[in-house]
Amino acid sequence: MGWLGRLRHTPAHGQRPGAEESEKPRESLPPPLERAAPGVAALFAGLSADGSHSVLDLGPAAENHLDLYGRFSRQIRVADLLTDPPQGPDWAAALKALPPHPRQPYDVVLAWDLLDRLWPEERPALIKRLAELTAPGARLYVIVDTSGEPTTRPLRFTLLDLDRMVQSVVGPPQPAHSPLLPAQVGRLLEPFEVERAFTLRGGLREYFATKKDG
Amino acid sequence: MWKKDEAMPDTPREVEVPRRPEASRSTPSAPTGRAVIGPSIMIHGEVTGDEDLLIQGNVDGSVDLEEHALTVGAEGRVKANIKARVITVEGEVEGDLRARDQVVLRSDARVKGDITAPRVVLEDGANFRGLVDMGDANKASAAAGKTSQPSVSKPNPSGTASSGADTKASEATPTSSATAAPGRANRSAKDDTSSGPVSKAMS
Numbered sequence: 557m558g559w560l561g562r563l564r565h566t567p568a569h570g571q572r573p574g575a576e577e578s579e580k581p582r583e584s585l586p587p588p589l590e591r592a593a594p595g596v597a598a599l600f601a602g603l604s605a606d607g608s609h610s611v612l613d614l615g616p617a618a619e620n621h622l623d624l625y626g627r628f629s630r631q632i633r634v635a636d637l638l639t640d641p642p643q644g645p646d647w648a649a650a651l652k653a654l655p656p657h658p659r660q661p662y663d664v665v666l667a668w669d670l671l672d673r674l675w676p677e678e679r680p681a682l683i684k685r686l687a688e689l690t691a692p693g694a695r696l697y698v699i700v701d702t703s704g705e706p707t708t709r710p711l712r713f714t715l716l717d718l719d720r721m722v723q724s725v726v727g728p729p730q731p732a733h734s735p736l737l738p739a740q741v742g743r744l745l746e747p748f749e750v751e752r753a754f755t756l757r758g759g760l761r762e763y764f765a766t767k768k769d770g
Numbered sequence: 771m772w773k774k775d776e777a778m779p780d781t782p783r784e785v786e787v788p789r790r791p792e793a794s795r796s797t798p799s800a801p802t803g804r805a806v807i808g809p810s811i812m813i814h815g816e817v818t819g820d821e822d823l824l825i826q827g828n829v830d831g832s833v834d835l836e837e838h839a840l841t842v843g844a845e846g847r848v849k850a851n852i853k854a855r856v857i858t859v860e861g862e863v864e865g866d867l868r869a870r871d872q873v874v875l876r877s878d879a880r881v882k883g884d885i886t887a888p889r890v891v892l893e894d895g896a897n898f899r900g901l902v903d904m905g906d907a908n909k910a911s912a913a914a915g916k917t918s919q920p921s922v923s924k925p926n927p928s929g930t931a932s933s934g935a936d937t938k939a940s941e942a943t944p945t946s947s948a949t950a951a952p953g954r955a956n957r958s959a960k961d962d963t964s965s966g967p968v969s970k971a972m973s
Contacts (some may be wrong), residue, residue: 605795615900617875617892617897618892619890619891619892619894619895622890622892622902622904626904626965630903630904630905631901631902631904632901632902632904633900633901633902634898634899634900634901635899636901638812638901640897640899655901657901658901658903672856678969
């Protein structure tokens with residue numbers, strides 16, 4: 557059983573979003589919303605559209621994303637860490653199973669509604685692994701709920717273009733086991749340095765960060 | 771230290787995620803004019819052939835059809851590297867997929883492995899984990915037409931965020947965003963659209 561499976565049976569850890577979805581009665585979910593994605597626009601701004609980049613998407617696979625990323629990268633890795641996590645005896649080991657790019661370090665990474673859903677002790681491990689997998693100057697996009705609300709709903713984001721996206725609720729409300737506050741994000745992302753941050757409605761924030769050289 | 775937080779004209783509205791109209795998005799095809807590995811068949815080893823193939827059973831090994839189409843049906847479970855002209859997955863595959871023309875993952879597909887193809891179709895709901903390698907950009911453009919260069923406008927960074935917000939700001943405090951947020955559990959389309967322009971959460 558992987559680390560996530562064990563967490564399901566560990567009351568102290570609570571429940572990751574979506575892990576128990578099939579065990580709960582289905583409820584009607586709010587309709588998807590289209591919204592601006594200025595952080596995504598900032599992420600891709602200035603990248604050469606020659607397919608030379610390497611993209612790591614830590615969210616669910618989406619055809620729109622392949623289309624859009626395909627402008628910049630011919631090799632795109634999709635690894636949904638929440639709903640389809642890599643296997644390992646613990647979180648750090650699972651992250652080690654996150655493969656490097658076959659030809660070059662990743663230089664564009666997207667983390668959708670992910671960091672705030674990890675346990676606080678898991679967050680630095682993810683950033684550390686991303687630092688190992690990425691090139692100096694790599695670009696990191698993060699969207700998180702920094703509202704501090706006691707419950708949040710797992711979200712899925714689908715890009716419509718490089719500055720617009722659709723936000724879909726994909727599960728019932730979940731206890732926010734450890735809210736990620738804005739003041740923590742900058743420190744958490746090191747060695748990535750936040751270049752720009754954008755406040756969206758509903759307590760969501762986008763961060764565009766770049767990896768410091770050396 | 772990061773640059774100043776930027777408030778955006780974020781006016782959400784209800785939408786449906788658009789789907790590309792594609793001929794290849796037809797409903798799962800009927801098993802006509804091709805060989806079939808039925809649901810009760812289990813194969814360990816190498817599968818090769820000179821005709822199209824539908825796999826509804828279990829295959830563990832490798833599948834090489836080169837010039838033909840392979841479909842892993844909804845009941846198909848394949849643990850193998852697959853090579854074919856067109857690969858369509860409706861069931862489960864664990865292995866690498868290499869297609870000369872395209873790979874199609876239908877909505878119920880579950881694939882763990884790397885995909886190499888000039889064109890990849892991912893239907894909504896398809897579960898994929900791995901690397902997508904669309905090969906050389908020029909070749910892909912020729913093979914896939916507009917697919918590799920979607921007819922959407924290119925990003926305009928200056929138009930998406932106020933350039934004046936690029937100045938450095940002090941570290942954020944959580945108070946403003948926390949008080950402004952209705953919380954995801956209570957968010958709805960109405961809540962979002964009825965709100966006024968977003969104010970800066972940090973100053």
